[in-house]
Amino acid sequence: MQMPIAREPDVSGIILVGGRSRRMGEDKALLEIAGKPLFKRVLDLFTACFDKVQLVGDRGERFTGLSLPIFADIYPGSSLGGLYTGLLHARTGYIFVAPCDLPFPNGKLLRYICSLRDGFDAVVPESPRGPEPLFALYSGNCLLPMQKLLETGNLRIRDLYPHVRVRYVPYDELAHLDEEGRSFLNINTPHELARVREELPE
Numbered sequence: 001m002q003m004p005i006a007r008e009p010d011v012s013g014i015i016l017v018g019g020r021s022r023r024m025g026e027d028k029a030l031l032e033i034a035g036k037p038l039f040k041r042v043l044d045l046f047t048a049c050f051d052k053v054q055l056v057g058d059r060g061e062r063f064t065g066l067s068l069p070i071f072a073d074i075y076p077g078s079s080l081g082g083l084y085t086g087l088l089h090a091r092t093g094y095i096f097v098a099p100c101d102l103p104f105p106n107g108k109l110l111r112y113i114c115s116l117r118d119g120f121d122a123v124v125p126e127s128p129r130g131p132e133p134l135f136a137l138y139s140g141n142c143l144l145p146m147q148k149l150l151e152t153g154n155l156r157i158r159d160l161y162p163h164v165r166v167r168y169v170p171y172d173e174l175a176h177l178d179e180e181g182r183s184f185l186n187i188n189t190p191h192e193l194a195r196v197r198e199e200l201p202e
Contacts, residue, residue, distance in 0.1 A: 008114050011094040011137065013046030014086035015039065018057020018073055028187060029100040030062065033196055038187065039063075039100035045107055050096070056086045078155035079134055084146040087138055096137050099186055103196045105135075106183035109174060113137055121164035126171045127184040133157040135184060141165075 017029050017039060029039040043066075046053045054069045063070055071089050075081035079099075087095050094117060098105060109125065114137055116123045123137040134157075145163040149155070177183075187193050 007051060008049055008094075008096070008111075009051055010092050011050055011096050011114055011117075012086070012090040012092045013050040013053040014083075014090070014095045014097045015042050015046065015053070015055050015100050016057055016079060016082040016086075016097060016134065017055050017063065017100045018076070018082055027062070031187075031193060033103055033193075038103060042098050042100060042102050042105050045105045045110065046096075046098070049107065049110060052090070052092060054086060054089060056082045056089075075150045078150075080146060080155050080157050080160070081150060083138060083157065084143065084150060087140060087143055087146070090140075094137055094139050097134055099134050101186045101188070102135070102184075103187060104180070104182045104185060106178060108177045109135075109183050112174070112177055113169060116167050116169065119165070120167040122161065123167045123169060124161070125169040125174055125184075127178075128171055129184075131158065131168065132184050139164075 029037065031038045033041070043053065054071060055063055055066075056071050056073065058072050058076060069089070071085050073081045074085045074088065083095075083097055086097060096110060096114060113123050113125055113135075117137055117139070121139045121141040125132050125136060142160060142164050145160055149159055187196060
């Protein structure tokens with residue numbers, strides 16, 4: 001039996017649902033894996049961890065039956081804009097962000113990242129591919145630097161980091177929590193979807 005995950009009362013969960021799914025050819029968030037829409041796998045984890053959960057992105061009418069706050073991007077067209085929108089509307093000191101296309105969101109990893117927030121404006125884990133800015137934690141101190149980047153047309157999340165206090169979490173520090181090496185996997189193509197569906201049959 002899986003142990004319950006401790007809740008984080010000063011952190012809001014932000015799920016980014018605004019992607020256009022161009023490589024997939026259909027809405028990734030609503031694709032089913034093992035009988036559950038892809039975004040619901042993230043939502044179930046977030047509702048177990050956070051008292052407040054919000055969806056951020058355009059076309060929010062897809063999720064109106066969930067009784068969750070849904071906010072359209074203030075600066076459309078980028079993940080940085082989604083981060084800014086989520087942080088601006090959050091009623092907590094921090095947000096934890098994730099995209100809607102994670103088939104294996106990892107609660108142990110999430111909880112560990114949240115535990116490192118004291119004294120930092122952002123906690124950003126690293127996978128073998130490098131920093132993972134979209135499974136990470138951000139504080140309200142990031143709002144103004146985000147806004148300045150967005151207003152100049154700079155949409156790169158990594159360009160935020162020199163302006164705030166960041167705790168990078170090397171993968172060596174996380175590997176024991178990512179036992180199957182797939183916590184940061186997201187789905188972008190029909191081939192990737194088929195592979196995950198084989199791993200998680202109905």
